[in-house]
Amino acid sequence: MVILARLALAGEAPSPFESGLDAGSSSDPLAEQRARALQAMAEANGQASPESTPPQPATLRDAAAAQRKADEIARDPTRARSADEAEFALDANHGRLRSTPAELEARRLATDPVHLALTWSKRETVLPAIGAALWLRPPGPRPIASDYRLQPGDLVRVVVWGGAKVNLLVPVDGNGNLGVPEFGPVPVGGLTQSDAQVRVAELVRSFFKNAGAVVAVERAQAQAVTVVGEVVEAGYHALPAGGTVIEALAAAGGPLPLGGVRAIRVTRPGQDEQVLDLYRLLLEGDDIVLAPLPAGCVVFVPQSGPQVQVFGAVRRPALVELKPGETLAEAMRLAGGPESFADADTIRLLREGDDGQTLAHVTLAQLVDLPARAGDRLLVAGRASLAQGRGTVTVVGAVRSAGDYSFTAGMTAGDAIAAAGGQLPEADFQHAIIRRHLAEPRQLELAGGVTVPVYDDLVPLVDLATPLEPLDELVVPTAAPLDKQLLTVSVKGEVIRPGDQPLVPDMTVRDLVRLAGGVAPQAEIEVADLVRNTIDEDGNRSVERARIDLKAVLLGDPGPTLGSGDTLVIRRRADERVTVQLIGEVRNAGEFTVPAGTSLSAIIALAGGLTERAFPEGAALYRESEKAAAIEHLRDLAQRLEGAVTVNKRRLSDAPLDADRAGLQATIANQEAELVRIRTAQATGRLAGLHFADLILGKANDLQLHRGDVLHVPTRPGTVRVLGEVMSPGSIRYEGEMKPSAMIQRSGGLTRHADEDRIYVVRADGTVVAS
Numbered sequence: 001m002v003i004l005a006r007l008a009l010a011g012e013a014p015s016p017f018e019s020g021l022d023a024g025s026s027s028d029p030l031a032e033q034r035a036r037a038l039q040a041m042a043e044a045n046g047q048a049s050p051e052s053t054p055p056q057p058a059t060l061r062d063a064a065a066a067q068r069k070a071d072e073i074a075r076d077p078t079r080a081r082s083a084d085e086a087e088f089a090l091d092a093n094h095g096r097l098r099s100t101p102a103e104l105e106a107r108r109l110a111t112d113p114v115h116l117a118l119t120w121s122k123r124e125t126v127l128p129a130i131g132a133a134l135w136l137r138p139p140g141p142r143p144i145a146s147d148y149r150l151q152p153g154d155l156v157r158v159v160v161w162g163g164a165k166v167n168l169l170v171p172v173d174g175n176g177n178l179g180v181p182e183f184g185p186v187p188v189g190g191l192t193q194s195d196a197q198v199r200v201a202e203l204v205r206s207f208f209k210n211a212g213a214v215v216a217v218e219r220a221q222a223q224a225v226t227v228v229g230e231v232v233e234a235g236y237h238a239l240p241a242g243g244t245v246i247e248a249l250a251a252a253g254g255p256l257p258l259g260g261v262r263a264i265r266v267t268r269p270g271q272d273e274q275v276l277d278l279y280r281l282l283l284e285g286d287d288i289v290l291a292p293l294p295a296g297c298v299v300f301v302p303q304s305g306p307q308v309q310v311f312g313a314v315r316r317p318a319l320v321e322l323k324p325g326e327t328l329a330e331a332m333r334l335a336g337g338p339e340s341f342a343d344a345d346t347i348r349l350l351r352e353g354d355d356g357q358t359l360a361h362v363t364l365a366q367l368v369d370l371p372a373r374a375g376d377r378l379l380v381a382g383r384a385s386l387a388q389g390r391g392t393v394t395v396v397g398a399v400r401s402a403g404d405y406s407f408t409a410g411m412t413a414g415d416a417i418a419a420a421g422g423q424l425p426e427a428d429f430q431h432a433i434i435r436r437h438l439a440e441p442r443q444l445e446l447a448g449g450v451t452v453p454v455y456d457d458l459v460p461l462v463d464l465a466t467p468l469e470p471l472d473e474l475v476v477p478t479a480a481p482l483d484k485q486l487l488t489v490s491v492k493g494e495v496i497r498p499g500d501q502p503l504v505p506d507m508t509v510r511d512l513v514r515l516a517g518g519v520a521p522q523a524e525i526e527v528a529d530l531v532r533n534t535i536d537e538d539g540n541r542s543v544e545r546a547r548i549d550l551k552a553v554l555l556g557d558p559g560p561t562l563g564s565g566d567t568l569v570i571r572r573r574a575d576e577r578v579t580v581q582l583i584g585e586v587r588n589a590g591e592f593t594v595p596a597g598t599s600l601s602a603i604i605a606l607a608g609g610l611t612e613r614a615f616p617e618g619a620a621l622y623r624e625s626e627k628a629a630a631i632e633h634l635r636d637l638a639q640r641l642e643g644a645v646t647v648n649k650r651r652l653s654d655a656p657l658d659a660d661r662a663g664l665q666a667t668i669a670n671q672e673a674e675l676v677r678i679r680t681a682q683a684t685g686r687l688a689g690l691h692f693a694d695l696i697l698g699k700a701n702d703l704q705l706h707r708g709d710v711l712h713v714p715t716r717p718g719t720v721r722v723l724g725e726v727m728s729p730g731s732i733r734y735e736g737e738m739k740p741s742a743m744i745q746r747s748g749g750l751t752r753h754a755d756e757d758r759i760y761v762v763r764a765d766g767t768v769v770a771s
Contacts, residue, residue: 120311129319131282135249153221163208227252229301230259260304267298306372310335313342313382329367350377395420397476398427414464428479434459435473491516493570494523509559524573531567584713585614599702615716618764619692622710627685688766722747725754
């Protein structure tokens with residue numbers, strides 16, 4: 001109990017089982033887990049173990065550091081050094097210890113009516129005390145009030161500017177002086193922050209006319225108070241400046257189970273004793289108990305008055321403390337009074353007597369005349385809910401608003417469905433049933449001759465006029481989904497959007513073509529095929545194909561009515577069209593879509609002819625089929641060359657003579673170099689050896705274009721290129737009827753490595769001629 005009382009959640013009540021544990025017990029795993037958690041947190045913040053000394057930060061800086069550490073762990077659990085430290089870290093936003101699953105379950109059971117009906121009379125079931133969460137959070141730093149008066153031990157931030165630059169934390173010494181560097185001590189003891197600032201500023205200006213100063217208390221000296229009586233850890237405790245009785249109780253670990261909070265006595269130095277009732281703060285909001293405690297103050301927590309627990313249908317189920325002579329009616333008031341659904345005439349009173357516990361039934365009015373006794377327990381019963389009464393019917397399944405509805409005499413299934421908002425489109429009312437609760441059970445026979453009582457019966461639903469009885473449950477199932485293929489038709493071929501379309505009643509071929517976006521430009525618009533799957537009486541499946549007058553459909557005729565699974569096939573027309581691209585020196589370059597079989601000269605004429613700068617002798621036609629063939633040829637050539645290299649390497653390893661080995665090595669080197677050239681070669685698909693100038697001008701047999709052909713007509717060049725083993729490779733000016741030898745001479749002649757027998761000319765049309 002000692003450990004649990006100190007570690008219960010701030011802002012939340014302890015579980016009903018925590019307060020009932022014996023104070024001397026040390027075998028509770030939850031208590032041990034809590035203790036290990038605070039031990040880890042205390043070590044992380046440089047504090048002592050909570051079992052050895054209570055949390056007493058020597059200064060507000062230490063308390064703030066502990067709070068920041070806990071906040072960091074709450075925001076990022078990976079920064080915790082142990083699982084316990086992470087689990088019980090202070091929540092950064094709510095300032096409270098996190099709950100374990102066991103505690104959360106205990107709290108849920110504390111307000112669960114079914115659980116309380118079974119456990120409320122047990123002595124180990126203890127409800128949380130009113131206000132316990134207030135003093136179960138360790139005291140932290142408080143904002144420094146504007147009227148706070150400086151005292152020895154305070155740390156003050158002093159900032160000076162103008163003539164001298166000072167920005168330091170300076171303590172107030174035992175004589176109440178503030179030692180400002182370069183200016184000397186300033187008496188500030190007993191002054192407010194604003195008065196202290198004026199005094200320091202006057203001192204600074206006596207040295208520098210335009211200087212100024214700011215004084216702010218950053219850390220006030222902690223107040224030492226004494227907490228005695230029925231608390232977990234009596235003794236001296238350090239409170240932050242401005243600390244109240246709440247912080248004093250928290251520092252002392254909170255009241256013991258028998259500690260009272262209705263008559264706490266506070267003695268301030270030089271003043272009369274003050275008696276505080278914390279319930280005035282908790283239930284009425286009276287802040288008289290929040291007056292700051294000065295240093296040297298004594299707080300005494302007496303034993304509590306009669307403690308009464310109020311369970312059940314009340315607004316605030318709790319353990320309440322009463323003053324001597326108060327009645328159970330006051331306990332009911334402190335518990336918030338009965339809930340709206342409470343049965344005021346059915347209150348059970350469990351009282352401790354000489355012969356043990358005795359149970360009595362009382363009414364709310366009788367509580368006024370019943371003096372409270374320590375250990376009394378009250379259980380306020382609640383009236384039956386809607387689901388527990390017999391005035392309802394339930395509608396579930398495929399309806400718009402399933403749930404419980406009021407039963408009226410003569411109510412039918414149709415009335416219940418109407419009350420539930422009607423059926424959903426997917427409802428299958430033909431298979432609806434009624435689950436009826438029987439007053440007398442029927443015997444259900446199981447295997448082995450065993451019988452069990454059954455209180456439910458199923459009533460098949462005939463129609464909407466079937467009468468209902470109280471507590472009936474009307475179940476409207478959802479219709480089984482149909483096979484999607486049975487609800488679709490399909491269109492394939494030359495349409496804008498081929499694919500499946502949903503089948504609707506009286507759907508025609510014209511509707512299907514419209515849903516597919518219409519026919520494509522290349523579609524055969526005269527006829528189409530309608531493919532239909534049929535099943536005869538013997539279950540044999542067959543396929544029927546019918547011709548559809550597609551042209552009539554496109555002109556407005558609806559065409560045949562479609563059935564499930566039908567497929568409309570629209571073919572491509574025979575006059576296939578091809579798309580070719582013209583680039584370079586043509587008057588209207590771009591893509592052209594023309595009928596298949598269009599010739600090269602025709603497409604040039606369609607593009608407006610060539611420009612004056614055109615060089616038809618160098619025109620190039622690129623074709624995808626040629627490119628694919630070239631790629632395949634290069635791949636085949638590379639494979640064969642790889643095989644030759646492998647064979648030669650094997651022969652090299654078996655060659656007996658050095659001369660043979662040298663020849664094989666040279667052959668392998670040449671083959672590998674050729675293999676690299678083949679692998680890096682890029683196939684273009686260019687048709688070589690065609691006299692495009694004659695083709696374009698109509699002087700040679702014309703060439704038919706294929707789909708994807710690209711014709712490039714370059715600009716007439718004024719140069720020729722001389723490459724390879726010449727002294728100055730590059731381009732030279734073309735002067736007409738120039739011979740290869742003249743071009744070589746203009747390039748500086750051949751190098752000494754040149755092979756005069758292997759000089760060749762690559763013409764603009766792609767053909768290669770030996771010189």
